[in-house]
Amino acid sequence: xxxxxxxxxxxxxxxxxxxxxxxxxxxxxxxxxxxxxxxxxxxxxxxxxxxxxxxxxxxxxxxxxxxxxxxxxxxxxxxxxxxxxxxxxxxxxxxxxxxxxxxxxxxxxxxxxxxxxxxxxxxxxxxxxxxxxxxxxxxxxxxxxxxxxxxxxxxxxxxxxxxxxxxxxxxxxxxxxxxxxxxxxxxxxxxxxxxxxxxxxxxxxxxxxxxxxxxxxxxxxxxxxxxxxxxxxxxxxxxxxxxxxxxxxxxxxxxxxxxxxxxxxxxxxxxxxxxxxxxxxxxxxxxxxxxxxxxxxxxxxxxxxxxxxxxxxxxxxxxxxxxxxxxxxxxxxxxxxxxxxxxxxxxxxxxxxxx
Amino acid sequence: xxxxxxxxxxxxxxxxxxxxxxxxxxxxxxxxxxxxxxxxxxxxxxxxxxxxxxxxxxxxxxxxxxxxxxxxxxxxxxxxxxxxxxxxxxxxxxxxxxxxxxxxxxxxxxxxxxxxxxxxxxxxxxxxxxxxxxxxxxxxxxxxxxxxxxxxxxxxxxxxxxxxxxxxxxxxxxxxxxxxxxxxxxxxxxxxxxxxxxxxxxxxxxxxxxxxxxxxxxxxxxxxxxxxxxxxxxxxxxxxxxxxxxxxxxxxxxxxxxxxxxxxxxxxxxxxxxxxxxxxxxxxxxxxxxxxxxxxxxxxxxxxx
Numbered sequence: 001x002x003x004x005x006x007x008x009x010x011x012x013x014x015x016x017x018x019x020x021x022x023x024x025x026x027x028x029x030x031x032x033x034x035x036x037x038x039x040x041x042x043x044x045x046x047x048x049x050x051x052x053x054x055x056x057x058x059x060x061x062x063x064x065x066x067x068x069x070x071x072x073x074x075x076x077x078x079x080x081x082x083x084x085x086x087x088x089x090x091x092x093x094x095x096x097x098x099x100x101x102x103x104x105x106x107x108x109x110x111x112x113x114x115x116x117x118x119x120x121x122x123x124x125x126x127x128x129x130x131x132x133x134x135x136x137x138x139x140x141x142x143x144x145x146x147x148x149x150x151x152x153x154x155x156x157x158x159x160x161x162x163x164x165x166x167x168x169x170x171x172x173x174x175x176x177x178x179x180x181x182x183x184x185x186x187x188x189x190x191x192x193x194x195x196x197x198x199x200x201x202x203x204x205x206x207x208x209x210x211x212x213x214x215x216x217x218x219x220x221x222x223x224x225x226x227x228x229x230x231x232x233x234x235x236x237x238x239x240x241x242x243x244x245x246x247x248x249x250x251x252x253x254x255x256x257x258x259x260x261x262x263x264x265x266x267x268x269x270x271x272x273x274x275x276x277x278x279x280x281x282x283x284x285x286x287x288x289x290x291x292x293x294x295x296x297x298x299x300x301x302x303x304x305x306x307x308x309x310x311x312x313x314x315x316x317x318x319x320x321x322x323x324x325x326x327x328x329x330x331x332x333x334x335x336x337x338x339x340x341x342x343x344x345x346x347x348x349x350x351x352x353x354x355x
Numbered sequence: 356x357x358x359x360x361x362x363x364x365x366x367x368x369x370x371x372x373x374x375x376x377x378x379x380x381x382x383x384x385x386x387x388x389x390x391x392x393x394x395x396x397x398x399x400x401x402x403x404x405x406x407x408x409x410x411x412x413x414x415x416x417x418x419x420x421x422x423x424x425x426x427x428x429x430x431x432x433x434x435x436x437x438x439x440x441x442x443x444x445x446x447x448x449x450x451x452x453x454x455x456x457x458x459x460x461x462x463x464x465x466x467x468x469x470x471x472x473x474x475x476x477x478x479x480x481x482x483x484x485x486x487x488x489x490x491x492x493x494x495x496x497x498x499x500x501x502x503x504x505x506x507x508x509x510x511x512x513x514x515x516x517x518x519x520x521x522x523x524x525x526x527x528x529x530x531x532x533x534x535x536x537x538x539x540x541x542x543x544x545x546x547x548x549x550x551x552x553x554x555x556x557x558x559x560x561x562x563x564x565x566x567x568x569x570x571x572x573x574x575x576x577x578x579x580x581x582x583x584x585x586x587x588x589x590x591x592x593x594x595x596x597x598x599x600x601x602x603x604x605x606x607x608x609x610x611x612x613x614x615x616x617x618x619x620x621x622x623x624x625x626x627x628x629x630x631x632x633x634x635x636x637x638x639x640x641x642x643x644x645x646x647x648x649x650x651x652x653x654x655x656x657x658x659x660x
Contacts, residue, residue, distance in 0.1 A: 005440070005658075086444055136632075144636040145645070149391065149444070150582045151635060157575050157628045165621035242657070284452055291445060324463035326570075329456025333395075336449040337431060340441040 025339035049313035069262035070303035073286035076258025077258030080251025083227040089152030091283025092159035097260025100129025105189035130260020138252035181272035203265030370602025377581035379552020386545035387525035387652035391447025394577025395454020400425035400554030401561035421558030429550025472566025525650035588648035
């Protein structure tokens with residue numbers, strides 16, 4: 001007896017959507033093992049990790065707050081991934097967005113622009129900053145044929161160092177006791193809070209709007225269709241005269257713009273100033289969100305909630321279980337592994353055959 | 356003259372993690388598999404070696420366990436890509452993210468632990484010889500190991516039958532399968548070797564170069580190693596040149612800082628990353644050259660049926 005994989009004539013629609021569930025359940029099983037290995041009661045640990053963080057109104061607001069940047073970035077990345085444009089530098093594009101948007105907030109300072117003017121200006125600047133950072137790999141790819149995976153990733157380090165230099169040097173708050181941080185943004189440069197007594201802000205609505213627009217683009221616009229064709233069959237796309245250069249530019253810029261918006265949302269939302277690090281790895285976690293959400297806007301919205309819960313659970317595990325919060329990264333990677341493994345069921349039917 | 360010898364020693368040391376990681380990835384890619392998980396495997400190799408060095412007191416045992424741990428980790432990638440036929444790019448990314456998370460998780464208690472690392476050679480009478488003493492006998496033992504690895508990879512790929520078969524698998528898995536070679540098994544072995552090399556690279560950083568454990572201490576060297584393989588157009592000797600060039604860039608950055616150059620340290624620290632981007636763009640420009648040198652089936656799935 002041995003296992004054989006038989007190719008399905010058409011991909012299984014059932015498994016396209018059950019594979020993420022299988023992956024989530026398998027990740028839970030791994031969590032059970034990890035918690036037991038560290039001498040924690042798995043049930044109590046699960047409660048602390050997955051239930052307690054969202055048992056309160058504040059917790060639910062935090063869930064949505066952390067899901068917003070993930071949803072936003074993953075939606076942008078998915079547009080590129082559909083066309084086989086591998087932008088993995090969203091973390092750097094987020095950082096540039098925060099620098100550009102935060103730069104506007106700091107430049108205006110206490111000049112008392114009305115929020116209806118200042119906030120859009122910050123978001124436009126942030127999206128432009130993210131797009132600029134994504135344009136470099138796009139240009140290097142279309143002009144010099146340089147692999148966008150490696151160049152976009154290298155630029156993450158450059159962006160992080162750029163922000164670090166700014167908050168250590170020219171943009172450091174002179175009254176900040178020498179801490180590497182910018183001035184705190186003026187009140188009119190902050191996103192309005194949606195739910196009183198929580199940190200949930202209007203950035204969540206922005207994320208939802210972007211998800212809806214992306215859905216319309218991918219499903220209803222001819223260019224979105226052409227990009228999907230290019231991803232499914234580069235040969236056919238080439239034959240049909242679909243420009244691969246345009247796909248690379250659009251794919252990269254969409255990811256960069258969304259990551260830049262997310263950077264502004266973080267700066268003008270929960271953080272309220274520029275710090276050396278503006279994100280606990282949202283740009284990388286969003287790659288996982290995009291895959292777990294099947295590159296589909298609705299799936300991405302759901303997957304971003306799951307990923308957000310992993311972040312909250314990690315924080316809760318640190319406080320309540322004395323486990324390092326890095327357990328979040330461990331679960332994120334495990335989830336993606338299981339998803340990719342479970343995806344075999346989409347295209348293949350496992351069969352036990354007599355050898 | 357002693358200063359020059361010292362600079363050479365430091366440059367080789369700075370380039371050595373890239374030598375290990377890039378030579379391993381080169382063999383993997385020669386077999387037609389693109390493993391983007393080098394950064395993750397390096398970090399796991401680094402923390403595994405560091406823990407063993409700290410707990411067992413033997414950095415050499417640590418180097419061995421570091422290579423072993425990363426090799427084991429690489430097999431998760433191999434199973435998902437080679438047996439379960441998943442996309443190599445996505446799975447490699449998953450491996451990197453998983454390795455980063457895993458190493459940060461298990462490494463937390465070792466953040467400020469001090470160990471006795473592997474020191475540069477000091478052969479009595481020889482290492483102190485004027486001029487050549489340091490150049491020939493004054494390197495870290497792992498630097499010699501990396502050079503031996505280079506020679507072994509070079510001979511294996513160009514002068515042995517097994518190396519020829521591995522390259523055939525990377526160029527045309529269909530043909531290799533048709534004449535009876537076990538394509539999938541060979542690719543498993545190549546990924547295993549690449550994992551062990553990435554583990555050595557991480558171990559060198561954790562128990563010899565620094566020696567210490569810091570979260571994400573590889574600082575993108577795994578990704579630079581991937582770029583280096585392209586830069587080297589899949590030739591081992593060019594990997595060596597590229598690795599030492601990057602070593603000198605890293606070194607120049609530290610030297611400039613130490614010399615008090617009036618450029619902020621963060622901007623100097625961008626140098627290796629910017630250099631990688633620029634070099635990658637310059638080398639990739641010649642699409643024909645890349646196409647002729649890259650293994651023909653690189654990154655493409657192959658399933659014998």
